[in-house]
Amino acid sequence: MQPIFVVNNHGQFNHLIHRMLRDLEIEVKMIPNTTPPDEVADGCRGIILGGGPSIERTGRCAEYLDLGIPVLGICLGHQLIARSLGGETGSGRSGGYGGVDVTIVDHGTILTGYPDAIHVWASHTDEVKRVPEGFTILARSPICDVEAMGSQERRIFGLQWHPEVSHTENGSLIYRNFDRICRE
Secondary structure (H helix, E strand, C coil), X not given: XXXXXXXXXXXXXXXXXHHHHHHCCCCEEEEECCCCHHHHXXXXXXXXXXCCCCHHHCCCHHHHCXXXXXXXXXXXXXXXXXXXXXXXXXXXXXXXXXXXXXEECCCCCCXXXXXXXXXXXXXXXXXXXXXXXXXXXXXXXXXXXXXXXXXXXXXXXXXXXCCCCCCCCCCHHHHHHHHHHHHC
C-alpha cells in the first residue's frame, strides 16, 4: 500500500506528525515541499501539509491540492488550503501556542468519533477567517471561528490545531480518520 506523505513546511512539529503516523502503524514518508506534483500523485494515497513558519516557505504545496488525493492541512497547511482555494486568512485575536477548548459543529468524516467539545493545542498567530467555496466549518472556539474546515466532496480538510502533540485530546483519532479516508 502506498504511504501517506507528510509534507515538510519547515515547522517544528512535522517530525511529530511523522512519528505519530508511524506509531499508529500507518505507512508514512516525509517529503520536502519542493517535490514535483507528479511525483506526489504517483507516490502516495494521501497528503498531510505540515505546519511551518510562513506561507512564503510552503514550496509547491498549493499545487498538491489539485491532484484528487485526500489532503489534511495542519496549522499553516490549514491556512494554505484556505488561501489557495479562495478563502481568507489573517492575524488571529490570540497569538502564540496554547490550549483552547474547541466545539465540534460537524463531526463529518475527519472528526468522526470525537465528542462535541475537545481541548487542543494550537497557535492562533494567523488563522482562517473565511472558508473557500464548497468548504464547511467543522469546529470553532471562542477565539477562532474556523478551528477546522473541510470539503467532504474533495476530501480536503484543515485544522488550526496540532493533533500530534500530547496536549491535544485524543489527537491520534484525527490521523486514524484521515488514514481511513485515504483508503476509501
